[in-house]
Amino acid sequence: MIDSTLVELQAALAAKRVSSVELTRLHLERIGRLNGRLNAFVTVDEETSLAQALRADEQRARGEAGPLAGIPIAHKDIFCTRELRTTCGSRMLEHYASPYDAHVIEQFGRAGAVLLGKTNMDEFAMGSSNETSYFGPVRNPWDRRLVPGGSSGGSAAAVASRMAPAATGTDTGGSIRQPAALTGVCGLKPTYGLVSRYGMIAFASSLDQGGPLARSAADLALLMNVMAGHDRRDSTSIERPRENYARALNLPIKGLRLGLPAEYFGAGVEPGVLKCVREAIAWFESQGARTLPVELPNTGLAVPVYYVIAPAEASSNLSRFDGVRYGHRAKDYADLTDMYCRTRAEGFGAEVKRRILIGTYVLSHGYYDAYYLKAQKVRRLIAKDFAEAFQRCDVIMGPTSPTTAFPLEAKTEDPVQMYLNDIFTIPAPLAGLPGLSIPCGFDAKGLPVGLQVMGNYFAEAKMLGVAHQYQRATDWHRRVPTETPL
């Protein structure tokens, strides 16, 4: 049962082969046994989860079961929850009790899902290895000496280790797809604006987007049906008719045009990653898909653009943490300004401070045009490259990450080395495009490799169909991590 997909759990619950209380208890027990080794969860409250499970069982008995009724789901600790504290991986919010639920949390509540716990993450979602969390690093279930990726590393590790059947995450520059790739699970970053950001603690508002992590593409579709939808409380939420993200799972692969950007297959990509990705593409070709080269010549500029825009927006968003209305406040201070300065010095970790300082610099008088405006122009060039590519192909494929999981502390000394790990996941959010990552094999070290599928705006259903067809023919997504046997 612990290894089931959401689709299987739905069937088991509907057939009364298991109750939500039993299912929730099963996952809570596994968390109790494994979380000490992985540190994937920051907050778990058995009473809250079991009370919700009981309510889901009662609703089912009355015939009122929602689409995810009784299924425990873990949430990245960036989504505000009334019932559990919301830390965002920061000392600043260590004891923050949100007075409201995020839109995404409300949607899962309406669907009948059980809140299983809050997952660890890089502080304020700033990181690619989960090492910037105030609550300590998350470890990779395939090898505890390695990072799980970030910033949704806790969610990815929880899903990979079968502590949770599915989880939510957020992606600003790769924070869903990169940890999904490094832990061997599936993750989708939707088109910007599909999932409401209401109650999702802001990092870089023009890029941030919530999305699901799960163990199959079909499960991602189910989760998207719950998460996506217009919300007036997020002014960037898109108003469009609701869609069924599972409608194209049986997509025919024959005739599908796969765009392959040379920039994603060049130097810097590990041979083991290239091999798996190429084999996956060969499978699609064997099924009648047609591959064609596409050009994304500005790919190399995506990381520098991102490290202007994201810190600029972060420095503005994080100015709200001033020790007055919520969050940490320093104990000793001389005056108001000193209170702000000490509060923020104590409440934020080193990476968050660095990004705030970079953001402050690129927005400061005399540098705005040279950095911020320049970055916004290059961002347009990157988006144009994609627009041209999608005139010729249905989806773009390549590696999610140039490497498999790397050791803890391997990249903490040089921030630029850490940033460059996101070279293939940063372009899509800059353009606002959707991207997903699914497992496509293992390298010589036995570590999972992620295949990235990028699509045009609102092409999620098609991308999920592409992924689902691949998963009908392969079992990479069903492999269980070596450190966390069933």
Add this chain to the structure above:
Amino acid sequence: MSLSDDQIRRLARLARIAIGEEESATFRDRLNRVLGLIDQLQAVDTTGIEPMSHALDVVQPLRPDAVTESDQRARFQADAPAVEDGLYLVPKVIE
């Protein structure tokens, strides 16, 4: 372009983050690496390119200017570090 210790301290003041002398050197080293990365943008020809501030070209929606929220002051202030009589307390700013 690389930042001096003085510039780091000035940025930290602007950002309201206290940093010590030793910390300042570490910040300088790491921030300058990041600046080296983003300086690559200067070489790109962006003549005639419109800046892209948002992922999608959408119009900012407007709503009627009407009260929709109920009064939850007590609940909100339960999260505050210091409150008194419904007010948020900060250190004295006027003598």
